[in-house]
Amino acid sequence: MDTLEKLTILVNSAKYDVSCASSGVSRRNSGGLGNAASFGICHSWAADGRCISLLKVLMSNDCVLDCRYCGNRRTNSTPRASFSAKELADLTIQFYRRNYIEGLFLSSAVERSPDHTMEKMLETLKMLRHDYLFHGYIHLKAIPGADPRLLEQAGFLADRMSVNIEQPTEQSLRLLAPQKTMQSLLKPMKLLSDGIASRGGIFRDTDHKKSFYAGPIKAAAHENIALLKAPGPASAQQPTQGANLSYGTTSASAVGHQRGEGDSFPVQRASGKPRFLPGGQSTQMIIGASQDNDLSILHATDTLYRTFKLKRVYFSAYVPVNTDSLLPALSAAPPLKREHRLYQSDWLLRFYHFQINEIVDDAHPNLETDIDPKMAWAFRHPEFFPVEINKASYEDLLRVPGIGLQSAERIVRQRRLAAISVETLTKIGVVLKRARHFITCKGRYAGDNKNIDMQAIRAKIAPAEPVQLTLFS
């Protein structure tokens, strides 16, 4: 099988992985090939409009697992292929030289065993970093169940690593990926996040390995399973608080314990010493394969951000590749709208000072698809509007539909100089299409009518689908 065929097979198996970020790491070229730009660079956009930044391939798609949602499941009769380390390293270098890509995104099916797979991936990374002196960006999937020593080695070679959590709750994971358990996925995540927090990798020294690995981590992983169960009515009351307390303490004590004890602990990076995963850690969840609602998805997301300090939790609208009684039919369209709304909610949680229960709660466990979550919040809270542009706090400005981080910042800066009118807003680049319905400038309402009227706004922004009347009723 030649490289062209292998590439086709292994890209087709890898393309459902969402992450393509190459941002967050700034590194100059210290003799060799490549560097990394902290702002990230997109090199192309595929026919589905998704950006291509990294060469996203699998090391192998020859899998021992049998996850129902996955095209590479053992019981499928798809063609199988594996790259050799040399083959993949050459491909990466040649693509990179021609400025096709920003680096490598390497994932893999579990070929034979997690350790075997991880070793093969590691071999590729070593070849790239040591033999080809490659300084570009590398994102590596950690294979759950692989030896922590392999994870650590990989962490010093890659910029970012990720473990896919796949499903938001343990129940759906057990249903759809019977050979995976939540614990087996959270364990490597915990190892990596501790390694990043300590800045010196997973292990301090060889003697430390056993005690460190057997102690706090096991307990911590157990706690996480409890957290990632679908929240019942009781736990949903204060989901974020509960999550924060029970895990935050464990993780803090683990780090503190290390710092207090060691003398050679590398709290700060010695000059020239490689950093452990400077780009941090991310994960991914499949949306729409299981019956989980948006509440449990966002709840799990929030827990992951808090406990593992992840850079990103990605959502992947499930594209049916297998026929299975437990999954949506092959003809079902991927829930793209839902995925989009989840990302919007994710942004609201991370950058817009929203709390989960302001976006979804037990009464409304799912996001509305026809309007975005911020708009939905606005319609549920008419008492909050209209917001006076010249007086509202930065946080309140962020709650106005149509005003984003950049607009809010510009407004705050601009109004120090002079009072802001509607014309000013246009000039400083605030898009008023939606925002004008929710604001006043110098006391004057900027929307259509004299006063704010939520129903009229809703009718204008998200008109109800026209319904065909029947003749005989």
Place this chain on the structure above:
Amino acid sequence: MDYLYDGSFDGLLTAIYHDYYSGRAGGIYPQDSPYQGSLFQEGSHLIETQSSLADRVYQAIEIKLSDAALPAIYHTYLSNIPEKETLILHYLRFSFSVGPRADSYHTHPAIQPVQKAARRVSFEKQRLLGLLRFIEIKQEPQPLLYARLTPDHNILPLLAAHFADRLQEENFIIHDCRRRFAVIHPARSPWRLQLLDNQVTRWLERAENAITDDPLTGNPQEVWYQNLWSRYFDSVAIESRRNARLQNHFIPYRYRCNLVEMIKLEQKTI
């Protein structure tokens, strides 16, 4: 009176200097452009570029204005916006009268056009950091990487440092076909910006065509990697998420003529 300058950044700063110390300019224009004098002003004055004066203006901008000022005027200088020099003139006049906080006046008629122009230029630069493709031309002892660009704005000086760091060990040329300028980077040496004469341009054209046409001087390895990349590009798209509008939004048609994966795509559909 209008000032004419030689088109260099130093020349522009020299003109700014004279505007500040020896008399107000109506506007600043490049000398080789089809300049049309105003009906109500007495003619134009050709400014002689003096780098010592330009340095003084440069330092004054650095010290007395905000950090955003220097990038803003440099990016605007590189743009293709008509009357950009006059915009920069008004921007600097206002900024020197107000001080570092001038850049907060996002809506001021002297500030806004420059900030807008600078944003456009840096956006295109960011876009072309990714949408630039090198092809490998065989050459002894080390191959040459050659990229053709047709950018709206004169962004080569902004791209050069990035690629010079990234591809330290490579010979490369980034060629702005519209302005006939090129960044030339010999391996392990500093880069330079140079006007390409017809002879060099023709040589590059021939070398590029030879990759595919000429069996003797051709570079089968280059063709092989172009095919691999095109295949990767086609395969990585998820069919059920196909969204041409989104793709067009990110890769405008005017950039596609220089993209390996897009050229192949168009041939296939014909």
